[in-house]
Amino acid sequence: MASGPRALGRRPPSASVRFSLSDPTVRGVVYQVVMIGLVAAVGWWLVRNTMHNLEVRKIASGFGFLTREAGLPIGDSPFIDYSPDRDYLTALLVGVLNTARVAVVGVILATILGTFVGIARLSKNWLVARCAQAYVEIMRNLPLLLQLLFWWALFRESLPGPREASNFADLVFLSNRGLKYPTPVPDAAHWWLLAAVAIGIAASIAVARWARLRQEATGQQFPVFWASVGMIFGLPVAVFFLVGIPLTWSVPALRGFNFVGGGTLTPEFAALLIGLVTYTAAFTAEIVRSGILAVSYGQSEAAGALGLPRARVLRLIVLPQALRVIVPPMTSQYLNLTKNSSLAVAIGYPDLVSIANTTINQTGQAIEGVAIIMAVYLTISLSISAFMNWYNQRIALVER
């Protein structure tokens, strides 16, 4: 090797100049070491200050406060039987569930309204298209918090007090305390109904799979949709009659200054939900519109030429292709809606942020409180984006 022709007389790179700043690899290592050092130094400085400050202010750190009695009243807890003598952990759990409740309902309604408005924007009817456009422009260009406060002010100022509540057949009452409606009293037999729904869903999935295999093999079609509707709704109804109609209603009634019994749709929840849905729908409408526009018109013409009816063209040809464009931006809108539900704190709906905020004020555990908020939202964000990524991959174009 050493005797190889070195016509140019160039020496091999000598081992002694390996550490030179003009070597990109060395420079890279130096930059990274400096960076890690800086981050660590700043982190250490912050931690030291914080420890010192906590010591001076006599705040015990740690999550021990979670098991202490909360003593904070929560007006709206449909899932957990909550009272102020429960601990902070339960209170925060109520908050998480309330956040989840408004986020799930909000995402569903915003998708429906947004799709509707997005299609309306593409309408051939000039007036419909203009109205949809005006809706989108107004909603998009106003702060969400302002809209929430507006709805809340509207509900409080325009709805009557409980004594003058609007009465619908002595069953439903509308006042500034919210919408009161009758609810079924829980009964042990209701678990059977729930089980029936679960069985119905499982059976529908099985039937859909069987029908697809059969159609692929023989070409024969099966009315999967109607069969599923029959099983998911029919089965519980049948069980309901079988177990002897276990249903009593709790009807709201005015006692003194407020209502007792029944369920409540509080003005805070309604304002938050309406605000979130109408605001997010403006953004989803634009996404749906651009998604539909992205499918070239030749696709539906070709499907029409094959003789597919209009509804099937939409379902089998246009929608699957539009969804590919729609899903990624829609994911970020769902995430935005979930994060925006934290504005509930401004109008007094007891979501996670609102309860954590009260907890911070009561206990002084600022770091733990903010950490809990951030951890919960990060978990929600990461799981929604993981799910949507999975879904997106499923419907993505399979290229050869």
Place this chain on the structure above:
Amino acid sequence: MATIPQTPTVMRRPPMAGLGGSPALDWVRRNLFSTWINTAVTLLLAYLALRAIYGVVSWGLINAIWTVPLTATGTPDTKVCRELKGIGACWALISEKHRFIFFGTYPYEQHWRPLICIMLFLALYSVSAMRRFWNSNLIYIWIVGLTTIAILMWGGVFGLDYVENERWGGLVITLILATFGIAFAFPLAIALALGRRSKLPAISTFCVTYIELIRGVPLISVLFMASVMFPLFLPEGLTIDKLLRAQVGIILFTAAYLAEVIRGGLQALPNGQYEAADSLGLPYWQKIAFIILPQALRLVIPPMVNSFIGLFKDTSLVVIIGIFDLLNAAKTAIVDPAWQGFGVEAYVFVSIIYFVFCFAMSKYSQGLEQEFNKHQRR
């Protein structure tokens, strides 16, 4: 010569001519009344729209009350307004409180200072919108503009009275939070975007973690952190006031979102630009400063305007940590016992202000986007 078989005359009606041939009527027929279902929808919507417009006009203009007399004790007498509640708007609230909504509790005789600041902000936006100024001079214009605003608001020099942060408020706070927010987030965002695309694992991991962490949590939690955790982070004796803390929180939050926008621009640039700069032997920073950023930033101006609109709306969240921005000023104006119950009027008024700003910016960004895509369409 083979005869072409005569096509049998189908009994098809000729295409309908426009009603009377007038293009306007023809347009109406095609776009509003093409089928019976369309006609029904048009009529229904037209009825609803007219009802809504009539309702708004009669509430907001015809039946509205613009001024109210004072009672013997000197407080406004809002009895007339209360009698007309739901029928006419009470704009007397705005005539009485507009100074508060614009300037907060800034000393009354000094109100010209925030007023000039608002105009300076508008001037800054207009100058930045003009393509003729899209060069390095814009940086100096912004530095001069923002410094002037800071001097005017704080005072304490050039014979201006010192006004502490606690007294600032109203529209000017909203503009300050949004504008200073984007101005300081911008360099940070460039650094984060470049860091995220860096080949050095420690740097890119740090940038990705920061961006994803911030984007995964709501702005409220960042503001809470700024308002309750920052004081714990700082060494004893060093305190920064609430407005500044919120401003820092907003800057840190915006930088993460802006970094993703800028990364989009960096990725959209063809690889040839990077390679060409490399082959000229330009070192990294010269490549970035002279070749990559000027092109990449230009590409992302429309989405950056959109981020600014988002930020402008999001500044309203500082209400929750108790800072007096435009929205909070409106909220506080109706705490006054005389004006309690006129929330709708107050919110409608600030809605109009927010809408004017956001709508103008979004139209500008849409126009710019069309301008940029001109070469793609014929």
